[in-house]
Amino acid sequence: MNVFKLETRNAFKSTLIWTISLCAVIFFMLAFFPSMQTEAMKTLAATKMEGMSSALLAAMGLSVMIDFSVVTNYFGYVLQYLALAIMVYAAQQAATLLVKEETEGTISFLFAKPLNRETIFLQKAAANVCLLFFMLLLCFFATVIGYVLYSSSTFGTAVKECGIMFLGVFFVALVYTAIGWPVSAIVRSSKSATGAAMAIVFGSFVLGVASVLIKGLPFFKYLSPMDWIKTDKLLTIGLTPEEWFVGLSVLIVCPSLALLIYRRRDYL
Numbered sequence: 394m395n396v397f398k399l400e401t402r403n404a405f406k407s408t409l410i411w412t413i414s415l416c417a418v419i420f421f422m423l424a425f426f427p428s429m430q431t432e433a434m435k436t437l438a439a440t441k442m443e444g445m446s447s448a449l450l451a452a453m454g455l456s457v458m459i460d461f462s463v464v465t466n467y468f469g470y471v472l473q474y475l476a477l478a479i480m481v482y483a484a485q486q487a488a489t490l491l492v493k494e495e496t497e498g499t500i501s502f503l504f505a506k507p508l509n510r511e512t513i514f515l516q517k518a519a520a521n522v523c524l525l526f527f528m529l530l531l532c533f534f535a536t537v538i539g540y541v542l543y544s545s546s547t548f549g550t551a552v553k554e555c556g557i558m559f560l561g562v563f564f565v566a567l568v569y570t571a572i573g574w575p576v577s578a579i580v581r582s583s584k585s586a587t588g589a590a591m592a593i594v595f596g597s598f599v600l601g602v603a604s605v606l607i608k609g610l611p612f613f614k615y616l617s618p619m620d621w622i623k624t625d626k627l628l629t630i631g632l633t634p635e636e637w638f639v640g641l642s643v644l645i646v647c648p649s650l651a652l653l654i655y656r657r658r659d660y661l
Contacts, residue, residue, distance in 0.1 A: 395516070396508065396512065396513055396516035396517055396520075397516040397517075397519055397520050398520075400490075400516065400517045400520035400521070401520045401523065401524065404486065404520065404521075404524055405524065407486075408486075408524045408527065408528055411482050411528060412527070412528045412531050412532065415475060415478065415479070415528070415532050415535075416531055416532055416535040418475065419471075419475065419532060419535045419536050419539060420535055420538075420539050422468070422471045422539075423464075423468065423536070423539030423540065423542070423543045423544075424539065424542075424543055426464055426467055426468070426539075426543050426544060427543055427544075429461045429462055429467055464540060464543075464544035464545075464546055465554055465624065465628065466624070466625075468536070468540075468624075469558070469623070469624025469625065469628075470624070472558060472562070472624060473619065473622075473623060473624070475532075476562050476565070476619055476622060477594070477598065477619065479528075479529070479532075479562060479566055480565065480566060480569045480594045480618075480619060481590070481591065481594050482525075482528070483525055483566040483567075483569045483570045483573070484569040484570070484572065484573045484590035484591075484593055484594050485573070485586075485587055485590040485591070486521055486524070486525070486570070486573070487521055487569070487570040487571070487572070487573025487574050487576070487577060487590070488573035488574075488576040488577050488580070488586035488587065488589055488590040488593075489577060489583045489586045489587065489590075490517050490518065490521055490573070490574060490577045491514070491517065491574070491577040491578050491651075491655060492577045492578075492580050492581065492582065492583055492585075492586050493583045493586075510652075510655055510656050511652065511656070514651065514652050514655050518574065518648065521570060522567070522570065525563070525566055525567070525570060526563065529559055529562060529563050529566070532559065533555055533556070533559040536551075536555045536558075536559070537551045537552055537555050540554075540555065554628065557627060557628055557631075558622070558624060558627060558628070561621070561622040561627045561631075561632065562622055564622075564632070564640060565618040565619060565621060565622050565640070567640075567644060568618050568640050568643050568644065569593065569594060569618065571643050571644050571647035571648055572593055572643060572647055573586075573590055573593070574647055574648055574651035575647055575650045575651040575654060576589045576590065576593070577651070578651045578652075578654035578655045578658060579654060597616060597617045597618060597619065598617060598619055600613040600614075600616045600617045601613065601614055601616075601617030601619055601620040604617065604620065615635055615636065615639050616639075618636075618639075618640065621633075621636045621640075
């Protein structure tokens with residue numbers, strides 16, 4: 394029995410819906426970009442930002458005044474909120490990966506097959522990662538097309554900049570995916586798993602905001618992977634050694650922990 398194919402087929406529909414929705418939002422936001430280059434919109438954006446408190450601007454990722462008439466600045470700001478949706482998807486899919494079999498009553502069917510739990514977990518996890526890559530690849534293509542159609546960027550520049558941004562998003566999404574796997578091995582229902590996934594994503598997002606707003610807590614940014622992929626930072630210095638260390642540690646520890654728990658759990 395090929396668990397990889399089964400998992401891919403079962404999760405493909407929901408992944409496709411997420412992908413189409415994200416691509417549509419990306420294309421719509423980039424189609425709106427030419428209007429950001431008009432003097433009226435530049436003045437309006439500057440006026441609105443000047444009227445906000447510095448703390449609120451910092452929480453929104455606008456601690457430095459951004460020129461939204463530059464497509465990279467504009468889309469980079471949009472991407473930080475799209476990334477939040479992507480991380481919710483990644484964490485939710487991972488957190489329900491194992492427990493959904495118990496919730497749906499198909500766990501007995503899987504265990505009746507000549508497959509050990511290591512094989513089941515590894516093939517389901519591989520399908521999870523492949524579907525995530527598929528979604529981000531299509532989002533990347535949608536962004537490149539939008540860049541070329543609605544800005545003065547050349548195809549080569551669009552591919553380079555979008556490639557850096559979406560590779561960063563993919564790495565962080567893998568981190569949230571890895572965190573979701575042990576959750577799926579621990580919880581007892583898909584509803585609990587979904588709630589835990591949402592709490593992980595939004596909790597880490599709040600930690601990132603706190604690292605900006607509260608003096609003395611800058612280290613919280615290392616616990617907020619979405620802070621690692623802010624576009625201005627990503628396109629200049631990339632991920633820092635500390636961020637690589639935290640991310641790779643999660644990618645090693647969490648799958649191992651998930652497999653350990655999954656081996657010992659009694660589903661029957």
